[in-house]
Amino acid sequence: MIRNYLKTAYRSLSKNRGFTTLNILGLSLGLASCLLIIFYVVDELSYDRYNTKAGRIYRVNEDLKLGENNVLYSVAMPPLAKTLKSDFPYIENTVRIKNAGSAHVKKGTASILENRMAFADPSLFDVFTLPMITGDPKSALAEPNSVVLTESTAKKYFNSISVVGKTLAFDNNGFFKITGVIKDIPQQSHFNFDFFISMSSFPDSKSNEWLRSDYNTYVLLKDATDSKKLEASLPAFLNKYSGDQMKSQLHMDMGAFEKSGSFFRLNLTPLTDIHLKSNRSGELSANGSVQYVYIFSAIALFILLIACVNFMNLSTARSANRAREVGVRKVLGSAKIHLIAQFLTESTLLTFAATVIAFVATMALLPAFNQLSGKQITVDAHTLGWLIPALLLIVMFVGAIAGSYPAFYLSAFQPIDVLKGKLATGFKGSGLRSFLVVLQFSISIFLIVSTIVIYNQLHFIQSKNLGYNRSQVLIVQNVFELNKQAGVFKQEVKKLPGVVDATLTGFLPTSNWKSTAIYFKDASFDQKKALFPQSWEVDENYISTLEMKMAAGRNFSADMLTDSSGVIINEAAAKFLGLKDPINKPLYKSNGGEQNVANSKQLHIIGVVKDFNFSSLRDVVSPVVLTLAHNTGALSIRVRTANIPALLVQINAGWKELSPGVQMNYSFMDQDFDASYRAEQRTGTISLIFSSLAIIIACLGLFGLAAYAAEQRAKEIGIRKILGARITAIASMLSFDFIKLVLLAILIALPTGWYLMNKWLQGFAYRQDIKWWVLALAGFTAIFIALITVSFQSIKAALSNPVESLRSE
Known part of the structure; x- marks a missing residue:
């Protein structure tokens, strides 16, 4: 019996090769895309789970709020x-x-x-x-x-x-x-x-x-x-262990400290949550984001849903043509259970073929996907252990769902009604198919909106005025390797043709070097007025090399000895201190221990630099204090030459002369900046690729349904042509049934896309609002794609010879 089901299924599928090819292609594309995303999500969720004791390991974090400064430490x-x-x-x-x-x-x-x-x-x-x-x-x-x-x-x-x-x-x-x-x-x-x-x-x-x-x-x-x-x-x-030191240094206990509006707390993070749910200061490496896991999981679900909807649409459309076959089978004595089994066998066979193709395609595309996503995903025995059962479940589930309509709906009709032609067929006759078309195009339009918004935000990040010029800045790393020769190296580099300026410090807006300190506005050392900013050691060339702008006052000068006790603050620090005219105002830097004049260093403000972004654009610019000091973390060189390789050779020669045997390492500031947003860039690229695939899959289904609708209305089209209907009128008539469904999908998807992407943008302190043209572009794109897809079949049907369709009448 099973052999007969398989043989009949093969003959039926072979007879309708066009629909079979579209079905298999659409579902295999969807499954392959879904598998790649699943690999990515599983990889992200597997961080630190190799530890056999992972469920019992926790990291102890520190949360510190001092005045208006709130810092989360790992x-x-x-x-x-x-x-x-x-x-x-x-x-x-x-x-x-x-x-x-x-x-x-x-x-x-x-x-x-x-x-x-x-x-x-x-x-x-x-x-x-x-x-x-x-x-x-x-x-x-x-x-x-x-x-x-x-x-x-x-x-x-x-x-x-x-x-x-x-x-x-x-x-x-x-x-x-x-x-x-x-x-x-x-x-x-x-x-x-x-x-x-x-x-x-x-x-x-x-x-x-x-x-x-x-x-x-x-x-x-x-x-x-x-x-x-x-x-x-x-x-x-x-409180037990830090209380004495707090009383000694801050002149208050923990209770008084918290009453002042500040706090000092410890908390725990499970080991398996660190990679996706922790973004604290002092992380041991750059972590991921659970937000992107949610985004990619949703994309995978959407693509699989579109592919399955596509598969069901085409399966139900094709099965309606087999109503007479069902009637004849029932007249000849075929039991309802046998008809159900036949239809389920055909849909399962199709799903199995699509799944095999999808698996092979996934294995072939995995190296390219790894390069795109920055992963090192491999398929081993452990992966196959859960993947093969999952694929078999998909085969059974999708096959059963897609085959359920013809299996249970058509097999329930009385043979006499079917053979007399009383069974309604055609596109308009199925509210289910209309609903499914609206569903898959709603998802496609939402993905279009998401992709445009993500790309716009990335472009905004890359083109935003950051308060410094990151282009044409070469950074020579670890200059401390030169020891006392670091200053000599800087001066020699500045003499080279093509070098505009150079600054010697590891504290750069694009580096991981960070340092904080406690500053007070006056000698009262009031904790409520404490400033807890980034405190960076720079030289007199820092601001000019990075092309920062002064809002007030002046830059450091090597010729002014008093600048050793001078500081430059940014606008955020000036605002926090409540200073309208901060120039020459004092600042007291805590040296640790008891907070008093003896344990602090009195400084004076000589300038205010315009705010510059030194952390993610997800965060608001926080206070920064620049002090004049000797720091040899890196040498940043502003260059202006068309022959950078030649300049690099000269700089490297100077390095080798001062430190033979030690390799010079360098990078460019704009590349370091881009690396900070690599996760967002990858998200944008992957979203674009998979959104495009989702639209292609939806179009394959629409193409097949348009062909089916044209076939069902062949006689109507023939009669209309004989009665003088124009080709444009016939094509418009056939296209309108689909376009109105796409318009309905637009009404559903655009508000949903606007709301959800607005939520995503809230994670950025600096962001672009969603413009009206983004929604309009997504809607017009969907209509254009649907028109192109449907018009091909509509025009083909309108150009057909009416004699062919009316010959049997």
């Missing part, structure tokens, strides 16, 4: 980890990780810059699942100047993993003993370091200060349910 105090473990018996273990920045590591005569280095406590391997290949995980990080490498790093420097006991030289001034080699950390981790240096190598780690935060601190609970109990205990715990 780091905590130096003594916190040890104290938590001793005070709470339900904490199994704790560990601290601190980003160690970058260093040059010796390999023979070469010196290689390594950026993925961290200090870590010995308990690192008890908390996180970092399998050790060689070495003892219990003692690997116990001694000072010991280091654990990843497998690929060990092979990079020694071509072997048998390296325990060997040493590495960092920055030509320190030797570290290798005490272990671990497997490479999975890509899906919120930290990914190649070198773990013993925390005891870092003297500050022994500090007992409770009013500053520098260490990413994690707790491993004995039971995950204890997290709420721990979080509830943290206020009293913090």
Whole structure:
């Protein structure tokens, strides 16, 4: 019986090759797109889940509000980890990780810059699942100047993993003993370091200060349910240990501090929430956003829905032509259950074929998708373990849904009614098909609106006046490698043809170098008036090199000795301080300890620089204080030459002369800026691609339905032509049935798209409003696409010979 069903299904599908091809193509496109997005979403959701104890690991965060300044930290105090473990018996273990920045590591005569280095406590391997290949995980990080490498790093420097006991030289001034080699950390981790240096190598780690935060601190609970109990205990715990230092330095206890409108709190973030739900200061790496997971999940669902709707529309349209076949089968004794089984077999067979094609297409497109999305997704045995059952469920579900209409609806008619032609067919006869067309075009129009809004916002970000000029700025990284020669290097570079200016500092609007400090407006040291801004060390060429604009006062001058106690503030700082004329007004910078004149440095404001964006455009520009100091983090060079490669050769030659054997690393400021918004750029590109695919799939369905409608009205068209109807009139008549459905879809989709994308834009402090033309463009695009799709079939039907359609009459 099953063999007969399959044979009949094959013959039926072969007979209607056009509909079969459209059905399979549309569904396979939809499934392939959906699979790629599912891979992306699964990858994002899998971060840190490789840890066997992931459900019991939490990071301790710090929230600080000082006056009107509110900062969310992912780091905590130096003594916190040890104290938590001793005070709470339900904490199994704790560990601290601190980003160690970058260093040059010796390999023979070469010196290689390594950026993925961290200090870590010995308990690192008890908390996180970092399998050790060689070495003892219990003692690997116990001694000072010991280091654990990843497998690929060990092979990079020694071509072997048998390296325990060997040493590495960092920055030509320190030797570290290798005490272990671990497997490479999975890509899906919120930290990914190649070198773990013993925390005891870092003297500050022994500090007992409770009013500053520098260490990413994690707790491993004995039971995950204890997290709420721990979080509830943290206020009293913090008051117990930080209270004395707060009274000494701020002259108030925690209660008075909070009554003043400020607060100092600790809270917990589950390890598996860090990548998608945390965007705090001090993160160990750039995290993702759960918002994009929602966006891509919705796109995947929409595409699959459009593809399934398309499939059902074409299946039901084609099945109506088989009404007489059903009548004949029933007259010849075919049972209703056999008719149902036949139709379900055909739709399932079609779905299976589309699924196989989609899977092959997905595997072929995965490398390109990885490059586009910045992922390293692979399909392994574990992936296939959930993917194959999911695909089989899709085959059964879509096949059953698409085949249900002909199976249960047509098989229910009486044979005599069917054979007499009393069964209504045609496009107008199906409210279900009309509803499905409206649904799929509503989704398509919504995707068009979303894509335009995302691209407009990205263009706005890239073209917005940021308060500085990021173009034509070359940044030479890690100039501190030159030691005392950094200033000489700057002066030599400034003499080169094509160099306009240069500034020596690591504090740049596009860098990760950040530093905060506490400033007071006057000697009263009133906490309510405390300023907690970014405090950056710059030189006298900073503002001119970055082409910033002064709002008042003047720039730093190397010729004015008093500028060593001068500061330049931005407009946001001036506004916060309530100073209409801030020039020559005093500022008191806290040096830590008790807040008084003796423990502070008196400064004076010499200028106000116009606000410039130094963080994401999702955030409002916050106060910044620039101080004149020697900082060798990087050398930023404003260039004006058509031959940048030649200039780079000259700069590199100057570098090698001062630091032979150490490689010069550089970037361009505009590229660094673009990298900050790479996630949004990828989102825009992926949205454009998959929105286009969704529209193509919808058009395939519309094309098939238009062909079906023209076929059903062939005799009507023939009679109209004989009676003198023009081709344009006939084409318009056939097109109107579809266009009115698209117009209805526009009325539904445009308000929905406007509302949801407005919600998305609220996440940006600086954004473009959705213009009326965006909605108009989306609507006209949908109408134009529908007209092009339907008109082809309508004109073809209108040009047909009426004799062919009326021959049987």
